[in-house]
Amino acid sequence: MTPQSPAGASVPSNDAGHPPLSFGHELPPEDSPAPSKGTIRVVQLYPRDMNIYGDWGNALVLAQRLRWHGYTPELLEYNVGDEFPAKVDLIVGGGGQDSGQLVIQDDLLSRESVLKELAENGTPMLVICGLYQLFGKFFKTRTGSVIPGIGILDVETHGTDQRLIGNVSVSSPEFGTVLGYENHSGQTTLGPGVSALGTAAKGTGNNSNDGQEGARYRNIVASYLHGSLLPKNPALADFLIRTAVERKYGSFSPGAPDDSYAILAREHAARRPR
């Protein structure tokens, strides 16, 4: 478990004037002098091995939106072999190659009970692609090896020779239009214990048969969408934040997030071809 840089640390800019989005793992700079309404501990699962197509951006968005809402983010990362952090308020996990999934599989299985307990207790979680698959029952890869999952989600995934790649637009009853990018060979089928995140209006989503994308169970949002997902989908980010804050503090008082970049990103993503 590695603590991130302390709140308020300055983040070096690159030539474009933006903070680096690489493995620097710096938090965005503090920009509100108001007293904090409370601290939310966000744990990112396996960022070393499961973090492709910008999935780390989801953690950055949660940190920044927590600040905009007046709360203090505490961003921790959990990698293979680490001690599992206590008092977790929110969990986020990314996608990975089949090889990355093989690297984490034993450690993930050893964390099955703590993650199950957190999930059943209603801890908000966002799991993307490779971790979505391994939060399910299993992922049988294209070459026939079975990577067991931790079975929190009633889903199973079978690798195929077809890679599902491209931009995706999802109609979600809870979150409206969800926009992102998919790249996976595994095809996931939902069991009766979960519902879909939504229906794919553009792109494929869970599999090439039923038009569904992602899964919902308790306060878990599972999705195939990278991009990263949360910068373009603030409604989803705020669901995770609101749920985490309400569980910890009883009620959530929203701040005034700056959605201007999210709106631009959504307009741009919606215009992209498949």
Ligand code: GLN
């Ligand atoms: N390795 C998995 C697959 O190809 C997950 C890929 C991903 O996380 N993008 O299905």
